[in-house]
Amino acid sequence: MAGSKYAYVRNFELPDPLLPGTFMVFRLDGHSFHRFSDEHGFTKPNDVRALELMDHAAKDLMEQHPDIVLAFGESDEFSFLLRKSATLYNRRQAKIISTLTSLFTSSYVFHWSSYFPDCPLKYPPSFDGRLVLYPSEREIRDYFAWRQTDTHINNLYNTTFWALVQQGGQSTTEAHATLKGTFAKDKNEILFSRFKMNYNTLDARFRKGSTLVREEIPEPPLPADEEIPTSVREEIPEPPPPADEEIPTSVREEIPEPPPPADEKIPTSVREEIPEPSLPADEEIQTSETPSEPAAHPARKRKKTKPRIRIVVLHCDIIKNDFWDTRPEILSG
Numbered sequence: 578m579a580g581s582k583y584a585y586v587r588n589f590e591l592p593d594p595l596l597p598g599t600f601m602v603f604r605l606d607g608h609s610f611h612r613f614s615d616e617h618g619f620t621k622p623n624d625v626r627a628l629e630l631m632d633h634a635a636k637d638l639m640e641q642h643p644d645i646v647l648a649f650g651e652s653d654e655f656s657f658l659l660r661k662s663a664t665l666y667n668r669r670q671a672k673i674i675s676t677l678t679s680l681f682t683s684s685y686v687f688h689w690s691s692y693f694p695d696c697p698l699k700y701p702p703s704f705d706g707r708l709v710l711y712p713s714e715r716e717i718r719d720y721f722a723w724r725q726t727d728t729h730i731n732n733l734y735n736t737t738f739w740a741l742v743q744q745g746g747q748s749t750t751e752a753h754a755t756l757k758g759t760f761a762k763d764k765n766e767i768l769f770s771r772f773k774m775n776y777n778t779l780d781a782r783f784r785k786g787s788t789l790v791r792e793e794i795p796e797p798p799l800p801a802d803e804e805i806p807t808s809v810r811e812e813i814p815e816p817p818p819p820a821d822e823e824i825p826t827s828v829r830e831e832i833p834e835p836p837p838p839a840d841e842k843i844p845t846s847v848r849e850e851i852p853e854p855s856l857p858a859d860e861e862i863q864t865s866e867t868p869s870e871p872a873a874h875p876a877r878k879r880k881k882t883k884p885r886i887r888i889v890v891l892h893c894d895i896i897k898n899d900f901w902d903t904r905p906e907i908l909s910g
């Protein structure tokens with residue numbers, strides 16, 4: 578069908594494909610969150626509700642987009658790594674940036690009242706988004722090291738600054754002056770000698786930021802009285818997931834975390850496990866649903882299924898090799 582005489586204007590829309598076979602890093606950042614956090618009474622220097630809400634919005638992005646293999650967030654920003662082979666929206670730059678930014682923003686607003694039940698939104702928050710291509714694993718490792726180093730620098734500064742103000746009675750101008758020209762060891766010393774605070778025992782969420790990865794859900798063991806030969810066992814339908822996998826995120830995330838250990842190894846307590854819901858039919862399927870019918874007989878056949886995947890939130894070191902060595906799939910392409 579012929580277009581109208583106006584349709585030629587479409588020719589001014591230029592294609593904006595992203596180079597194939599390169600890592601994409603998408604980062605978004607809260608617009609004027611200095612003001613937004615003030616207007617909504619965020620706790621200083623860190624507001625756990627606000628950080629958990631950011632994590633939730635990031636998880637929503639990962640659930641909708643299997644090409645995202647890693648996310649890292651702190652303060653009002655989140656970075657997402659899309660694998661090299663990602664074909665999302667035919668790698669059209671504007672489409673990817675605008676859709677991901679808008680989904681994150683709407684998720685942030687959608688879940689706001691779960692995290693701030695007593696504080697209605699005073700105005701709509703917004704986020705900016707950008708996308709950068711990187712050619713190799715080295716830049717990706719350095720990119721995430723850069724963001725986590727920033728987390729550390731900002732958090733140490735903010736923690737010391739607000740300790741001087743809130744506990745030390747200094748004005749904000751005085752606190753700025755006190756910290757001018759100081760190094761990390763000086764700030765640690767101020768925290769320890771004046772406020773008896775050991776920075777390394779602060780919540781790992783604040784010191785390390787939030788890292789979201791996909792993990793396989795281990796199969797629950799079969800009850801002892803249903804012991805059967807391995808060859809048969811592989812074909813038995815899976816039992817329903819254990820009760821603790823059915824706790825809604827909002828409840829699970831309200832469980833207070835115990836303080837992290839000093840050695841910064843990732844204990845279970847700094848790992849929030851979020852079962853991944855089923856994906857839309859047109860998305861690549863990463864999870865296999867648990868069959869709803871229980872086994873009528875232990876020897877009944879179980880389909881061989883892909884491992885079930887969940888998204889977990891970690892507060893761990895992502896600069897050293899350990900994180901990457903134990904998760905080779907993140908950079909595998």
Ligand SMILES: Nc1nc2c(ncn2[C@@H]2O[C@H](COP(=O)(O)OP(=O)(O)OP(=O)(O)O)[C@@H](O)[C@H]2O)c(=O)[nH]1
Nearest residue numbers: 607608609610611614619620621622623624652653
């Ligand atoms: N009190 C408090 N403020 C926070 C928290 N997280 C983020 N913020 C605020 O958000 C700001 C984020 O920094 P920026 O992104 O550099 O500042 P911005 O005001 O968002 O400016 P643009 O990003 O350039 O629009 C911080 O400076 C804080 O003022 C929090 O947990 N508690």
Ligand SMILES: [Mg+2]
Nearest residue numbers: 606607608610
């Ligand atoms: Mg910002």
